[in-house]
Amino acid sequence: MAFKKLLTKRMEFSASHRYWNPGWSEERNKEVFGKASGPHGHGHNYTLEITVEGEVDKETGMIINLYQLKVIMKEVLNDFDHKYLNEDNPHFKELIPTTENIAAVMWDIFYEKLGSNPSCKLYRVRLYETDELYVDYRRVEQ
Numbered sequence: 001m002a003f004k005k006l007l008t009k010r011m012e013f014s015a016s017h018r019y020w021n022p023g024w025s026e027e028r029n030k031e032v033f034g035k036a037s038g039p040h041g042h043g044h045n046y047t048l049e050i051t052v053e054g055e056v057d058k059e060t061g062m063i064i065n066l067y068q069l070k071v072i073m074k075e076v077l078n079d080f081d082h083k084y085l086n087e088d089n090p091h092f093k094e095l096i097p098t099t100e101n102i103a104a105v106m107w108d109i110f111y112e113k114l115g116s117n118p119s120c121k122l123y124r125v126r127l128y129e130t131d132e133l134y135v136d137y138r139r140v141e142q
Contacts, residue, residue, distance in 0.1 A: 006123055007063045008051040011073050013081035016043035017097040020086070041084060046102075047128040048073070050110055053139075054120030064120045072113050076106065099135045103127040107137040 018041035019033035029037040036042065050073060054063040079089050085097040091105045107125045114122050121139070128134040 004053055004123075005056055005063055006051050006053050007066075007069075007120075008049050008124075009066065009069050009073060010047060010049045011070075011077060012045060012047050013077045014043060014045050015080050015083050015085050016041045017085040017092070017102075018042070019096055019098065021096060041086065044129050046080075047134075048077070048106065049124070049126040049128075050122070051124040051126070052114065052120040053123040057119060064117060068117075072110070076109050076113065080106075099127055099129045099133065103135040103137045 019036040020029055052064055083089055085092045095101050103125050111122045124138040126136050
């Protein structure tokens, strides 16, 4: 039986956002999104986990150099950390920055950045909005 080798790195960042669909009335936005639709937005201290899958290199004993993964994560988080996502991050100009959408955007970015690394591939993006709420985006083999 073959086992998958997975490595997960965790980082925290802070960001604010507003749930708002510009195609809806203010009443409809309040009805669907409640307090999250407030005009000034609200913030979270997010926790991001990136999990990669790969073979352990016999010479280094690693799937990926942790420092390299940390650098990639910090680079990506520059566009998210201490930002008002609706206005400061171009991915959310026309996309509501829900936890699900933030995780999906991060999946695409990390997938591209790790694509050039032959030793591993992106397996999962897990984004915690709170201790009680998180979203998983995970690669599923077809």
